[in-house]
Amino acid sequence: MSEYPLIADHGLIGDLQTAALVATDGTVDWFCAPRFDSPSIFGALLDHGHGGHCRIRPTAEAFTRKQLYIPGTAVLVTRFLTEAGVGEVVDFMPVASRAASESHRLVRTVRCVRGRITFDVEIAPRFDYGRERHQTRQWAQGVQFRGDRTALTVDLIRDPDDGRETEIWVDSDGDVHAEVELVAGETRGLVLDTGVRAAPRQVPTVEARRLFDETVGYWKRWLAQSTYAGRWRETLHRSAITLKLMTYAPSGGLVAAPTAALPEQVGGERNWDYRYTWVRDASFSVYSLLGMGFREEAAALGRWLRERVEERVDKDGGGPLNIMYRIDGSSDLTEETLDHWEGYRGSGPVRIGNGAAGQLQLDIYGEALDSIYVADRHGQPAGHQGWRRICDVLDWLTDNWDQPEEGIWETRGGRQDFTYGRLMCWVAFDRGIRLATAHGRPAAVGRWRAERDAVYDQIMTRGWSQERRAFRQHYDTDVLDSALLRMPRVGFVTPTDPMWLSTLAAMDAELVTDSLVYRYDPAASPDGLRGSEGTFSLCTFAYVDALSLAGQVDRAQMVFEKMLTYANHLGLYSEEIALTGEQVGNFPQAFTHLALIDAAISLNRRLDRRAPDTT
Template sequence: MGTDRRNSNRTPLEDYALLSDMRTGALLSREGSIDWLCCPRFDSPSVFSALLGDADDGRWLLTARNGKVVDRSYRDRSFIVETIWETGSGKVRITDLLPSQLDTQVMERDERTRVIRRAECIDGTVTIEHDLRIVFDYGRTTPWTRKVGAERTGESGLLSIAGPDALFLTGPHLDPDSDAQRRRDREQTNGTRTTGQSRPDDTQGAISSALVGEFEMSEGDRLEWMLTWHRSHLDAPEPIDTEKAVEDTLDDWQEWASHVKVRNRQEALVLRSLLVLRALTNGATGGIVAAPTTSLPEDFGGQRNWDYRFTWLRDASLTIGTLVDHDFTDGALHWRNWLLRAVAGDPDDVQIMYGIDGERNLDEQELPHLSGYENSRPVRVGNGAYSQYQSDVVGEVMLSLASLRDAGVEEDEFSWGLQKNLLSFVERNFDRKGHGIWEMRGSAQYFTHGRAMMYAAFDQGVRAVEEHGLKGPVGRWRSLRDRLYEEIMEHGFDEELDSFTQTYSNDEVDASLLQLPTTGLVAADDPRMLGTVKKIEEDLLDEQNMVRRYRTEAGLDGLPGNEYSFLMCSFWLVEQYAKSGRAEEGEKLMDSLCGYATDLGLFAEEYDSESGRLAGNYPQAFSHLGFIRALDALEDNLPESGA
């Protein structure tokens, strides 16, 4: 539809805040524009896509004319954003949120997604500028918009419909005859976006789908808008008590946070990271998305752009372990139950990732009409890596479920039975090559990290029998575990390099090797591990001492271009330092890495040391998990920490 404008979003990722209702997430820029929102789920088609294009691909801007942002923060321990704008004549506080559904049964029954935006003049006078541009289906379908009277909904508003989607806007009336609206309509008529609009031939009563307006405010005035997504065949929704919705949302986040144990060091950033993990979780199913976004580039202007709005077994497993470490086993059970449902069935059908509800088909496609963030194309939805075999994932699942057992959570027949099936899956795929933890799209290999995680899987099976009294073929598991140990030491460790290697067939190193101590294969201070760390420092550190995943120039991943350093890998190096007698160096690196969190405590996937910008999908669960684990390791190993 339309022409390729290629005027893509240049708002830095660090300027975005995350809003979440534990079903979907929105990205709100510092300048007051919601540039990304998918309804009703994280993985649904977006209704605002300016993040991957420009304003005409959909956004919702609410700003103070001629103003500047002087403060922005999350309200207490929540995902309610409060932004203070200052103009030459006054100040205004703008509050943004996706109100949460406190009741899981209500969440399952009511698919509606709501966005509340509130402006309160706290000093002098200000002019609020409003610009809402709705384009459904990743910016492909412009809706038909009309006024809906109060007799239908209990509150008058503007209803935008296209195909299965509808958005209902209530709040201060937007005048279709205003000067601001006429200016916007002229822009649209002059060719900014005229094709692809979904409207009936009879457009009587229809108005522009770009809803703009200006509102004068004085001290004490309050304006409030609510945008509600619902299925188009249903009536526009009844109004809700927004004041109660705001307070209930705040109470919900704070109640959850009160159960989590947080240590003193970087307490606020740790708590925010734990809250991010919850914010990226579907409250009904327990599926946690790796990130709420797709196609944010690993290399600005490059092709390494992937959809992360799905649930990886690896991420879910690490989340379980992290919550257990912070004494929140009840919360960890929510993620565990999703994981067990996802892998239930034929053990030969285990995937590395699933949809939020456990869906298995995540076919990948490209969206050529979107110019991409920083002109990084293609924009992709779906993720073809779901069909890959990665030999590490069962080991990570077994390690996380072992942490629950060790914390006193008893196994039931369903849970332990599935774990035995997973070990059978590993056994049947014992000699199979994989694509590695990084989902490389080159040829399959024996990745050392993956083989070590297979070792960990069998080792945890043995421990479950020997230490917890569970039933299983412990002799066979022990034999397979020991066989893997000998194999890895023979083929995955290079005596001449004094280092473990990325694969059995090359002499490269890979940041995933930093995780070998978590498998139980070697200790963090084992000489072979120390030699590996030295090689990683030589080959994978950038100028800011951040860690790349691997040398892309080696060509193993089958992809063009390069990528920036990964925050998760850098946190792994901190963890390794802490556990191998280099805790002070780890603390120094950690202090540097904490500086790459945004003002709201959010971490992206990567950091471009040259430009000083965050990159990759955002915010990234993997990065927040790595941060928490690294900080815990420092707390346990710094003598002065008092832990």
């Protein structure tokens, strides 16, 4: 299905409430509004024929295309080189206020930088995943698409004294087409606005330039907060901007990815909706963002986590926390399939919502408590009510940690006694004890300590496979699991413990292929789903961190440098890497970029320690 671009052939733009993907051919093929988790306006990435798109590209039969970000920003430039001239499409979204809004603007300026060039413009929205029909009205200043619940207004960018009219026509499907002829120095464009308005208006180029300057200025000022000055600075800055683009400003929640249903295996069924905030991802984010100096974002995520801890304590018997929430903190994530869409390159079913939301995953308690502990050490302590809820969570965990669960990978093959889940329960008790001791707060520290030690003893006896000489995925298998690469990072084992080094060697032999790391072997550990998957990019960066901590610094650096070659042309990563090196899964994935930041900071620190003293 060649009409689908590669997942990696996209850049991400956004306004801190929603985001859009722009392909290297100038097509916006994924855009949901007014929030990340809203129904789609453009969704051609999941159904080329029926998903909807906004495309701007040259009319020339042959052209070369390039794509880059304006350095230090989230402003995307797609360049087209033709025999007659060179043109650019500059895409950005003016940053929204912190208040939730129905109106979001996607600005697409078109300019000729050399010679002359003609652009073909096609705007074909398909509201609500193609389920909401719309009417199209045309004015001299632009067009408006209006459905029963959704509206999209398109304002034309041009100067009042521009004597050339842009010929616009509407086809039988209500889609809009136009051709824009430009010579060197000329600029036109579009502003797509999701707010409900009476009519479009003409946007002067000077106003479009002001929006551009304001957006560039915002991102440069934001990035200037970074305190990271080590190796791979540009790579980490791009990851930080990407994470910021996936943050919902009104709540501080971070979506796992701005996309839904992109397949982990092309043609397979592992197609999930990632437009939600996982407790796990949010917890890791606090550590990563603080590591780069972004204290405000870390504080916002910390508040989001504490709100989730404080608002609900075992109301339905499922535990104090859900594993994921909508970005506003609500928990309605009912999963459904879009049977009328074929899926990316025929990869069905297309799922929206997420049925894993009701799973029991015990590891989230350790991750949440660890992030609260890290925030506390950086001067962001929990207040009295927050501490009482933390105690409630840990008291619940003392009674519930020793039970089967679905695990970090959200398998649908039944509950197991996952070693990683037990590991993070140990972390939860350990961090709770540390917090209570550091601040002299009232807590059942004696009971927490007893449970922490019981978890430790259980992992060391039942989580250890004597036959494999390695820690295993769960107690009824000898399968390895790369989630356990975090064991030394959280302090459960020392990085040079013989048991850990033996586990690392076993993982290297079974889960690592040319430096890329699989989560586990699904053939040996059935997860309830058909098909296979690629290597997991998060795990590869966790492997770098584990090697670095174990003193294998040269090898860690080589693995890290190799992994950087799998990034797309803009430095973005999806969830997984297929056997061919193709990026698969939802894109870009927050977890991967978080792990990249952590691995780089850890590796850079150890390289500095090893560097010779030149003073």
